[in-house]
Amino acid sequence: xxxxxxxxxxxxxxxxxxxxxxxxxxxxxxxxxxxxxxxxxxxxxxxxxxxxxxxxxxxxxxxxxxxxxxxxxxxxxxxxxxxxxxxxxxxxxxxxxxxxxxxxxxxxxxxxxxxxxxxxxxxxxxxxxxxxxxxxxxxxxxxxxxxxxxxxxxxxxxxxxxxxxxxxxxxxxxxxxxxxxxxxxxxxxxxxxxxxxxxxxxxxxxxxxxxxxxxxxxxxxxxxxxxxxxxxxxxxxxxxxxxxxxxxxxxxxxxxxxxxxxxxxxxxxxxxxxxxxxxxxxxxxxxxxxxxxxxxxxxxxxxxxxxxxxxxxxxxxxxxxx
Amino acid sequence: xxxxxxxxxxxxxxxxxxxxxxxxxxxxxxxxxxxxxxxxxxxxxxxxxxxxxxxxxxxxxxxxxxxxxxxxxxxxxxxxxxxxxxxxxxxxxxxxxxxxxxxxxxxxxxxxxxxxxxxxxxxxxxxxxxxxxxxxxxxxxxxxxxxxxxxxxxxxxxxxxxxxxxxxxxxxxxxxxxxxxxxxxxxxxxxxxxxxxxxxxxxxxxxxxxxxxxxxxxxxxxxxxxxxxxxxxxxxxxxxxxxxxxxxxxxxxxxxxxxxxxxxxxxxxxxxxxxxxxxxxxxxxxxxxxxxxxxxxxxxxxxxxxxxxxxxxxxxxxxxxxxxxxxxxxxxxxxxxxxxxxx
Numbered sequence: 001x002x003x004x005x006x007x008x009x010x011x012x013x014x015x016x017x018x019x020x021x022x023x024x025x026x027x028x029x030x031x032x033x034x035x036x037x038x039x040x041x042x043x044x045x046x047x048x049x050x051x052x053x054x055x056x057x058x059x060x061x062x063x064x065x066x067x068x069x070x071x072x073x074x075x076x077x078x079x080x081x082x083x084x085x086x087x088x089x090x091x092x093x094x095x096x097x098x099x100x101x102x103x104x105x106x107x108x109x110x111x112x113x114x115x116x117x118x119x120x121x122x123x124x125x126x127x128x129x130x131x132x133x134x135x136x137x138x139x140x141x142x143x144x145x146x147x148x149x150x151x152x153x154x155x156x157x158x159x160x161x162x163x164x165x166x167x168x169x170x171x172x173x174x175x176x177x178x179x180x181x182x183x184x185x186x187x188x189x190x191x192x193x194x195x196x197x198x199x200x201x202x203x204x205x206x207x208x209x210x211x212x213x214x215x216x217x218x219x220x221x222x223x224x225x226x227x228x229x230x231x232x233x234x235x236x237x238x239x240x241x242x243x244x245x246x247x248x249x250x251x252x253x254x255x256x257x258x259x260x261x262x263x264x265x266x267x268x269x270x271x272x273x274x275x276x277x278x279x280x281x282x283x284x285x286x287x288x289x290x291x292x293x294x295x296x297x298x299x300x301x302x303x304x305x306x307x308x309x310x311x312x313x314x315x316x317x318x319x320x321x322x
Numbered sequence: 323x324x325x326x327x328x329x330x331x332x333x334x335x336x337x338x339x340x341x342x343x344x345x346x347x348x349x350x351x352x353x354x355x356x357x358x359x360x361x362x363x364x365x366x367x368x369x370x371x372x373x374x375x376x377x378x379x380x381x382x383x384x385x386x387x388x389x390x391x392x393x394x395x396x397x398x399x400x401x402x403x404x405x406x407x408x409x410x411x412x413x414x415x416x417x418x419x420x421x422x423x424x425x426x427x428x429x430x431x432x433x434x435x436x437x438x439x440x441x442x443x444x445x446x447x448x449x450x451x452x453x454x455x456x457x458x459x460x461x462x463x464x465x466x467x468x469x470x471x472x473x474x475x476x477x478x479x480x481x482x483x484x485x486x487x488x489x490x491x492x493x494x495x496x497x498x499x500x501x502x503x504x505x506x507x508x509x510x511x512x513x514x515x516x517x518x519x520x521x522x523x524x525x526x527x528x529x530x531x532x533x534x535x536x537x538x539x540x541x542x543x544x545x546x547x548x549x550x551x552x553x554x555x556x557x558x559x560x561x562x563x564x565x566x567x568x569x570x571x572x573x574x575x576x577x578x579x580x581x582x583x584x585x586x587x588x589x590x591x592x593x594x595x596x597x598x599x600x601x602x603x604x605x606x607x608x609x610x611x612x613x614x615x616x617x618x619x620x621x622x623x624x625x626x627x628x629x630x631x632x633x634x635x636x637x638x639x640x641x642x643x644x645x646x647x648x649x650x651x652x653x654x655x656x657x658x659x660x661x662x663x664x665x
Contacts, residue, residue, distance in 0.1 A: 100361050168600060171375075173521035178372040182365070189365035200516040200566070203523075204573055 041238045042075035044229055046245040049079055049094065050265050051252035052275065053086030053118045053288075058093045061122075064246045065101045075241070076232035077101055079109040079126060080225060082263050084256050084293045085118025086276065088142055088179055088286035094122040095186060102127060106235035110228035111135040111219065113262035116207060118288030120218070121183055124190040128231055130223035131210035137218050139290040140187055141205035142179045145277060146172055147284055172284065179286055191217065207290055255293045376520045376527070376545060378601075380608040382417045384615040393422040394441040396618050400427040403449030405475075405493065410446070410594055413602040417615040434459040438625060442469040442618030445500065446594055449493070452500040461503055462626070464587040469621030471614060472497055473594045474508030476550035476570075495550070504588040505555035511569040512548045513579055513592075518564035520545040520604055527564045527605065528581045534560030537584075538613055543605040547595035549581050557585030561610070582610070589617050 012018055045068040049061050068074045079098065085091055101107050102125040109115070109126040117139040123129055131137060147165040152158040166172070184203055188195065195202065195217040213219040223231075233241045252268045253275060254260035260270050273294035277285045287294075365371075396418055398411065415425050428436040428443075433456045437443055443463060452460070464470045474495040481490055497508050514523040525547050530538045537560060544561055551569065561582040568576055581592040591614070596607045 096361065096363075103361070170378075170521055170525070170601070170604070173525065174373055174375055177521055181371045181373065185365040185371060201573075203516050 040240050040242045042236060043071070043073045043242045043244050044076045044078060044232045044236070044238070045071075045074045046078045046080055046225075046229065046243060048246070048248060048265070049081045049083055049119060049122055050248065050263050051083055051254050051259070051268070052271065053083055053090045053094060053122070054253075054276075055087070055090050056250065057083075057086065057248070057252075058090040058097075060248045060250070061094055062097045064248070065097045067246070069101055069104055073242075074105070074244070075236035075238055076106040076108065078225070078228045078232045079107060079123055080112065080228075081109055081115040081119055081123055082112035082259050083119035083122075084114050084116045084259055084290060085121070085139070085288040088118065088288050091118030091121045091288045092182075094118075095124065098122055099125040099190075101125075106232055108228045108232040108235065110223070110225045111137060111210070113259045114256065116290050116293075117141065121186065121288060124187050127235060128221070128228075129219040130221055130228045130231070131213060131219045132224060133210045133222060135210040135213075136207050137210070137213045138208045139205050140183055140202050142176055142183060142286055142288055143291060144172075144176055144284040144286045166284070176286070183288070194220065205290075207292075255289065373521065376543070376605050378604040380603050380606070382413050382602065382608045382611045382615070384417045384421055384612040384619065386421060386616045386619040390620045391441065391622060393424075394619065394621075395424045395426055395439055396442045396444060397426050397428050397436055397440040399443065399445040399448065400429045401433075402445070402452065402496070404446050405449055406446040406594060409599045410597055411444075412599045413608075413611050414444075414597055414615060417612060418618065421615065421619055423619060432459075434462065437463045437468060437623070440468060441621040441623055442471060444471045444473070444618065445497070446473040447475045448496050448500075451496045451498060454499070457500055457503050460500060463623055464504075466624050466626055467621060468587065468623035469618050470504070470588045471618060472501060472506070472508075472588065472590045473597075474501070474550055474552060474590065474592055475594060476508075476512040476548065476592075477510045478512075478548070501590065504585060504590075505557065506583065506585065506588065506590045507553050508590070508592060509551040509553075509569065509579075511550070511571055513546075513551060513563055513567050513569060513581070515564055515567040517566050520547075524548045526567055526581075528561040529564060531559050531562055533558045534582070538606075538609060541606040541609045544607055544610050545596060545601070545605040546581055546593040547601060549593035551579035552581060552583050552590045552592040554580075554583035554585040554588075554590060557583045559583050560613075584617075587621065589614065 045064075047061060047064045047068065049057075051057060065077065068077050098107060107126045109123040109129045111123070111129065111131040112135065114136040115123055115129075115131075116136055120137055120140060129137075146169050147167075149168065150164045152161065152164060156164065158164055162168075167175070180203065184199060187202060188199065197216050197218075208216065208218060210219065210222060214221060221227075229243055248265065250267065252263060252265040253271045254263065254268060255271060255273060255275070257270065260268060276287055276289065276294070418425055423441075426436075426440070437459065440463070443460060460470060474497050475493075476495075478493045479490055480493050481488055494510070495508050497506075501507050512524060513526050515526045516523045518527045519525050520527065525545055526549055527543045528546055528549075529543060530541050535541075543564075546563075549563075551563075559580040559582070562578040562580050565578055566576045567579055569579070583590050595601055596604075597611055597614075602608055602611050
């Protein structure tokens, strides 16, 4: 009995079957690694630009774009935009970040509910912009509350006449105009070859629907996220690729109900216009937001809209003192 | 035994040194690839982005016709809910006073009586229409050599904040009945220009026409702040906005809209803000302010003989009251569009 068992074992040991079996087991164990190593030629990073653009949003998106640029696996970026803009300086920061990313790899944008004003500024350097028919884009311009005319008095003393206000209304308009020129100039620098509108038509700061924007060249075509991801992979010449969806940290804040509804952010909230310019205008806040967003947010918020009139009434662009 | 331990310690130390050295030198070798290039931003070139401000220098220096009276009176309308402040008229009043003219305000009562001793009547942005009797009084006044200056505004949105929140009201320049009797009208839309402006699109620049260049000698640009287009049938356009000017609500249409028109003894302007203390020096506004003062000073109202007051109301000027040697036309409606006549 024992000798027969030994003979069998010897036979098995001498045959190749055992080694083939062991080989298959070990090979299968290593297969996923090998599969991963060869199946994907690179990664398409999806970077959401969601909610009101303030310093926090800008820092979050900048950090995601920096990660994308630093990661050798990431070969293309898709910007998933759902924002009506926000602060002027924060929007400019995002423009510069997108421009830098676009210089290194394909950047394709997919617009959700809107990419207006500062958000349009952000995506202007994209290689291709997709919108949906119901998206809104445009509103290329800047607004700010005009400083009140004040003069130094015996209560508040200053070393110079403009220390209180920074300059009179006329001078203030020159400041605002230079911000607007930078915005319009950047849009034309990036998309001048595709925009069918004249410079002064763009300066009029209209909002357009997705289909209108395709017609006038503010965006390139109609399509959703999937189209944008596929286009990005195509531009990066990736036949097989991974998609990595990056997530912003913290709460995403929305001024517009339509943006809020469209957002897929896990943690989102509606805020009133006062989030951007404060309850009491204490000085000019340069905003790149369609003025309608400021009004609807104020009226739509749960707070009594009658008492805090400044939200809607101080919206510049409505009237001028002159 | 101790020697053996020493050898191993030396090896340990050497190993640490080598590892640290590699760690220190490594990033320098790797970093070359991750260094990001500097970004060029030609779109932010300050010379193209920051607009050159329109100069705000100069002083109002009225130079009226030598034949004009040395002294006189200008009446400013305060009786029709006119919207203007002292700062709006200060430079003009200053110019009139320096030329020896007194300024009075009409608040209520008989307009004809108020205008009896005046040479010119200034109506700025009235909030209520003129009644027929008042229009007749003004017609009688200009028909006999008095000068009328009307300053209109486009419809403006005014925001008032009170205890019950804020309300938005539209303010209209109610110049329709008075202006229309002179064949003049003020548009309701504001003008804007995105290329030729003083800082922002609503601060349009206007330039003298060929006819206006005689009166507005030396004027290149006048800056007007939320101005309305004005018209005068058979009148003379003195200033038109720069090319590519739009009317609000007509974004597709551009034109060169008249903003200052003159017809016989009436002058109509489409903006009051250029007169203001802090705006009257911008561009060549001081010259236009001076011209308005000259136009008023050159008026010379001669009251008609008793019981003949009604004839002036029909727009028939009295030839003897003509202050300038320009040929007069008895029928003002047939005055040719090209000829600039004051009667």
